[in-house]
Amino acid sequence: MSPVRVGLSEAAIGQRMDRALVAALVDQGREVTRSQLARSFTAKLVRIDGRAVKPGARLERACEVELELLAPEPLAHAVPEAIPLTIVHEDAAALVIDKPAGMVVHAGPGHSEGTLVNAVLHHLKLGLEPSADSLPLLPGNGPERPGIVHRLDRDTSGLIVVAKTLPALEALAGQFREHTITRAYLGIVLGVPSFTTQRVETRHGRDPADRRRFSPDQGERRAVTNMRVVRALGERAALLRFELETGRTHQIRMHARHVGHPIFADPLYARRPRDPKLRTLSDELGRHALHAATLGFVHPDGRRLEFESPLPPELDRLIEELEARGRP
Template sequence: MVADATAAHQRLDRWLASTWPDLSRSRLKALIEQGQLTRDGEVVRDPAESVRPGARYVLTLPPPAPAAPAAEAIPLAILFEDEHLIVLDKPPGLVVHPAPGNETGTLVNALLAHCGDALPGIGGEARPGIVHRLDKDTSGVMVVAKTEAAHRALSEAFARRDLERTYLALVWGVPAKAEGRVEAPIGRHPVDRKRMAVVAKGKPAATRYRLLRAFGTACALLECRLETGRTHQVRVHLAHLGHPLVGDPAYLRRLPAAAARLPAELRAALTGFPRQALHAASLAFRHPVTGERLAFAAPPPADLAALLAALGRTQM
């Protein structure tokens, strides 16, 4: 479609929405950000860009995603399983449930293959069985429901915080107090909507931390316990405390001064760590049917374990 003079100075997504009323503005914005629009053959990714009269715009609509996720044979590290639930150790890099850009290769796809016909429909078609989630690059213990009753009971337990969860977090710097509590409301970042932030009108959030080991003044290994369960809570609260996670692509805004004093090889290992150094180390809860207390733990994955070992071997 060629833009005429009446489109001048209009936002691109707004003009497209008026031109193609069958597509919502939010859908068009997403398509633009995914690189599905070209202007005179050049990809355009900014929905707020002004329309250029005389330019030819071509929008490509990707094929529709399947209504339900497909089963995929992906290995799972299962810690416990019965007819009601599964507890597993999620590796880093595994997305929990399908979303735009990650429609396949997720934990849900793996669970559908593992459980067969038992799982679809439990807790919603797109997220069958999922009670809580870990970020793609956060590893560790998760529980998944296999029945609607278990899903409801576990969801209520998470809502009431009637369970125990601990995380291991490798952070830059060493907190002044060996134990502490961060209480700060969390909401969407006012500018970058893909990030969360401590904001005045955010949802209440509280995290307790305990120093497990200090590596000189450069880094520290913390144990964190959540009193609430907000998106990115540990990552946001530790960054707010002044001790962002090693490798965090969203909340590590600048390299701490302590990094300059590290041996070159160790500094390279820390600054090159490809993900946030966060691991869901343990989870304890009552079985939704039997009432038995269950407790599970998983050691840090190989990449984080190797980084901790390197820190432990270095004199600082």
């Protein structure tokens, strides 16, 4: 790609070079991933006055940075891998899976194997090469996303549907577009909300301070979440039910933080608890405390299907620990 020139103002003095550049590129309306920028730093394609700079260098003065953004590396076709799956429902058109925390849905930068897609291909005994029997692809999706209509974050457990045929893929994708899919999540949050129910409607866009995160004050897209407190878990946490009207990336995690009650053990949207006992529980959990508990949709044959998934054992144990600590 041709070089890009980015001005860094005095306001950025003292910031890490990589973070200052991400914020400046966002201001220019340019989309860039952290991995893409990291590759440019590694290739010495980020320069000030002709000299390569390091991502962790602190900006000492206002200046102009010249950089070249390398094109993302293409992802290969997904391949079958013998990974166990919890199948909730399967028929000729669709597969509903209860995904464990820690499993990525499809390959991406830093995750080339061990994904739900790899496991599904093995379960369906599909070959390595694309064929008439392969899972369908949505227009715009790469070969690493066969059958994928929606995603769950790596550390979110729970229900996800995979389409096995093109008509099923198109029917399900249409329901997601129209927001007619039923999706509800159970999440443990820090603190006990003062509300019983609350509807949260905000914008949704990349957070200029951290491109891994989303902000309710950025972007043009709308995000709507309905929250209900199921019960307090002692005095320091609560169990909430989140129902989605829209399905944006990190939507629940973003909105939980927005209302002042971030998801427990969420390293991106929550700070580590100050309380040492809560901090220990957070560290031991090894995931954030969000679970996709309900999934409902109209099957391509016209049936209305709805599935429920109980909380996984590690979240049940966390609830027990939090409630026990709240007892006198």
